[in-house]
Amino acid sequence: MTRAKQPTSRDVAALAGVSVATVSYVMNGRTDRRIPAETRDRVLEAARQLAYAPNRSARSLRRRRTEQVCLVVGSIGVPAYDQLAADVHVRADEAGYGVITVVVDSPDRAEKTVGLLHQRIADGVIIAPDVPYLTENSLGGLARSGLPMVVMSNTAVPDGFDVVRAPETAACAEALDHLVGSGRRRIAYMGHEHEFSDSPLSSERLAAYLAALERHGMSRDDDIIVSGADDRVAAYHAATALLNAPDRPDAIFAASGRGAISAIWAARDASLTVPDDVAILGCGNLPESLITQPTLSTVGPPAADDFTEVARLLFDRIAAGVPSKGHEVTEPWIYNRRAST
Amino acid sequence: MTRAKQPTSRDVAALAGVSVATVSYVMNGRTDRRIPAETRDRVLEAARQLAYAPNRSARSLRRRRTEQVCLVVGSIGVPAYDQLAADVHVRADEAGYGVITVVVDSPDRAEKTVGLLHQRIADGVIIAPDVPYLTENSLGGLARSGLPMVVMSNTAVPDGFDVVRAPETAACAEALDHLVGSGRRRIAYMGHEHEFSDSPLSSERLAAYLAALERHGMSRDDDIIVSGADDRVAAYHAATALLNAPDRPDAIFAASGRGAISAIWAARDASLTVPDDVAILGCGNLPESLITQPTLSTVGPPAADDFTEVARLLFDRIAAGVPSKGHEVTEPWIYNRRAST
DNA sequence: CTGTTAGCGCTTTCAG
DNA sequence: CTGAAAGCGCTAACAG
Numbered sequence: 001m002t003r004a005k006q007p008t009s010r011d012v013a014a015l016a017g018v019s020v021a022t023v024s025y026v027m028n029g030r031t032d033r034r035i036p037a038e039t040r041d042r043v044l045e046a047a048r049q050l051a052y053a054p055n056r057s058a059r060s061l062r063r064r065r066t067e068q069v070c071l072v073v074g075s076i077g078v079p080a081y082d083q084l085a086a087d088v089h090v091r092a093d094e095a096g097y098g099v100i101t102v103v104v105d106s107p108d109r110a111e112k113t114v115g116l117l118h119q120r121i122a123d124g125v126i127i128a129p130d131v132p133y134l135t136e137n138s139l140g141g142l143a144r145s146g147l148p149m150v151v152m153s154n155t156a157v158p159d160g161f162d163v164v165r166a167p168e169t170a171a172c173a174e175a176l177d178h179l180v181g182s183g184r185r186r187i188a189y190m191g192h193e194h195e196f197s198d199s200p201l202s203s204e205r206l207a208a209y210l211a212a213l214e215r216h217g218m219s220r221d222d223d224i225i226v227s228g229a230d231d232r233v234a235a236y237h238a239a240t241a242l243l244n245a246p247d248r249p250d251a252i253f254a255a256s257g258r259g260a261i262s263a264i265w266a267a268r269d270a271s272l273t274v275p276d277d278v279a280i281l282g283c284g285n286l287p288e289s290l291i292t293q294p295t296l297s298t299v300g301p302p303a304a305d306d307f308t309e310v311a312r313l314l315f316d317r318i319a320a321g322v323p324s325k326g327h328e329v330t331e332p333w334i335y336n337r338r339a340s341t
Numbered sequence: 342m343t344r345a346k347q348p349t350s351r352d353v354a355a356l357a358g359v360s361v362a363t364v365s366y367v368m369n370g371r372t373d374r375r376i377p378a379e380t381r382d383r384v385l386e387a388a389r390q391l392a393y394a395p396n397r398s399a400r401s402l403r404r405r406r407t408e409q410v411c412l413v414v415g416s417i418g419v420p421a422y423d424q425l426a427a428d429v430h431v432r433a434d435e436a437g438y439g440v441i442t443v444v445v446d447s448p449d450r451a452e453k454t455v456g457l458l459h460q461r462i463a464d465g466v467i468i469a470p471d472v473p474y475l476t477e478n479s480l481g482g483l484a485r486s487g488l489p490m491v492v493m494s495n496t497a498v499p500d501g502f503d504v505v506r507a508p509e510t511a512a513c514a515e516a517l518d519h520l521v522g523s524g525r526r527r528i529a530y531m532g533h534e535h536e537f538s539d540s541p542l543s544s545e546r547l548a549a550y551l552a553a554l555e556r557h558g559m560s561r562d563d564d565i566i567v568s569g570a571d572d573r574v575a576a577y578h579a580a581t582a583l584l585n586a587p588d589r590p591d592a593i594f595a596a597s598g599r600g601a602i603s604a605i606w607a608a609r610d611a612s613l614t615v616p617d618d619v620a621i622l623g624c625g626n627l628p629e630s631l632i633t634q635p636t637l638s639t640v641g642p643p644a645a646d647d648f649t650e651v652a653r654l655l656f657d658r659i660a661a662g663v664p665s666k667g668h669e670v671t672e673p674w675i676y677n678r679r680a681s682t
Numbered sequence: 683c684t685g686t687t688a689g690c691g692c693t694t695t696c697a698g
Numbered sequence: 699c700t701g702a703a704a705g706c707g708c709t710a711a712c713a714g
Binding site: 060061066082100232 | 418
């Protein structure tokens with residue numbers, strides 16, 4: 001088998017007996033240039049015959065845009081990221097854009113990614129929440145280079161890019177106060193792995209938890225501050241361990257929805273009643289929260305995650321063409337009290 | 342704010358007092374050209390000063406490769422796709438490639454995607470299992486155009502691309518025979534949405550189910566052939582409906598792992614015992630299968646999903662450069678009997 | 683050891 | 699209405 005050389009617009013032009021300019025106009029279906037149907041059909045037929053498709057790199061080089069956006073996430077398989085990815089894909093598709101996904105889960109990846117973005121691998125970028133190792137510094141540099149960017153973060157401040165925030169702290173505080181107010185005296189925290197490493201990422205949820213302990217004169221007990229929220233299986237094991245300990249907590253605050261759902265299962269499997277024996281509180285707002293027994297209380301958006309607005313911000317910015325100082329958008333986060341607390 | 346024009350290699354060359362060729366060699370760290378440290382440092386310093394990064398489109402055009410691979414999936418948020426995406430990202434990263442993800446969930450998207458691939462948006466492509474609407478015809482066309490490709494499918498036949506298969510039918514048959522052999526007389530099927538539309542995609546799992554009914558002289562009852570396997574919430578509701586019906590099934594075969602797990606929950610919430618009252622069988626091999634009560638029997642790979650081999654196939658093919666007829670690789674699928682059947 | 687130069691394939695003025 | 703020609707920014711011969 002020999003690799004057939006890809007046909008170029010020149011080949012099509014030759015076959016159709018026109019110039020490459022005409023081929024370009026026809027292929028792009030441009031209306032600002034009046035082309036007789038006869039000519040157009042001849043070009044189209046030649047293109048079909050040769051299975052011609054305009055080369056994307058060449059077009060990008062010439063038009064100075066790639067028609068790709070880049071979505072930067074911290075890992076794969078997190079429901080909120082999946083929803084974000086889905087929403088971005090839909091919007092991108094509408095705008096005729098493709099989506100390049102990059103996973104940043106190490107300082108090395110973070111650095112490489114910033115490099116790629118500088119190389120104009122995409123016309124815009126969305127940084128998902130809690131992507132570690134991306135410094136404000138490098139983000140600022142990217143924005144300054146003219147790359148449209150929307151950053152989901154509670155700490156970043158708009159600086160040539162848009163920032164989307166979620167007021168986690170207030171919502172966590174409200175939920176934790178409610179837990180204490182309803183008599184919980186030993187509240188466990190199940191966090192993400194990276195909260196327990198020496199990641200540069202500070203955890204708003206853990207901070208809110210610790211602040212609540214302080215506020216209510218409760219002492220911190222590292223035995224019931226555990227990881228596991230990243231992953232259903234780990235969460236199940238972590239919750240099981242917590243609930244089988246001699247000094248069992250009477251509430252578990254999980255930093256994810258999946259963690260909380262696994263905790264409900266762990267409690268049931270340990271023959272404990274939720275919320276009587278142990279209250280369970282999660283983060284986010286997974287659709288599943290409504291089908292658990294009991295239904296899961298969470299701190300999160302009032303309805304299911306929806307990131308279409310975030311995608312819209314990016315495409316508006318791309319369309320605008322000219323960099324602006326940057327908006328700051330706040331998505332609501334509240335205490336969704338249901339039956340598990 | 343004015344958008345700073347991106348610096349080019351010419352700018353760097355001028356600042357460093359060298360030619361663009363030297364800049365190129367330095368930036369690519371090429372060892373086949375001996376460049377004195379002094380010159381190199383000057384170039385690097387100039388690049389740093391201008392925040393120069395080589396333009397990706399130009400490089401792709403010139404080198405005739407994009408250093409991107411494309412992953413085509415049917416939807417977002419399916420655990421098996423997530424695992425595939427994760428494995429592809431890891432391999433790609435090692436190979437210095439990026440990953441463009443495209444979601445094909447309509448005939449329209451399928452067509453557009455084939456078009457993009459023809460435009461050489463990527464140097465290779467992996468088609469995930471069960472991506473609908475992609476015809477063998479268009480895949481063949483892509484392969485013939487010289488695009489390295491690995492297709493996960495049980496029906497496609499290698500034709501300039503590699504095919505990765507999973508012998509689902511045999512494994513399903515074994516599991517279903519076991520269900521019948523252990524006395525199950527009314528087995529429900531919970532499938533994917535697309536099995537109930539007029540999608541061109543035939544379902545091997547549904548076919549295996551129907552064949553098993555036939556084989557054992559059981560009659561098909563469309564009341565217990567339902568959808569819901571795509572989504573945990575839908576599955577929970579579907580299973581609940583099934584289990585509360587007057588003529589309750591004594592087994593549920595779900596075409597996904599998530600569907601089966603939701604079915605276990607639904608059974609427990611309906612105060613039924615698994616497997617005594619109802620056996621539950623899933624597909625795939627989610628890690629969660631081991632933490633459900635009882636543990637979940639599945640038809641699927643013997644261990645957790647692992648697609649690194651698939652990614653390897655693609656990168657081998659890309660590295661080879663020359664198109665070959667195509668390998669056919671079969672991943673094992675078996676009946677993983679655990680406690681739920 | 684380094685610079686000059688010819689494109690990669692396309693889009694888009696600008697002339698005809 | 700159509701074609702010629704000038705690049706987009708980079709890489710890789712090739713010549714010095």
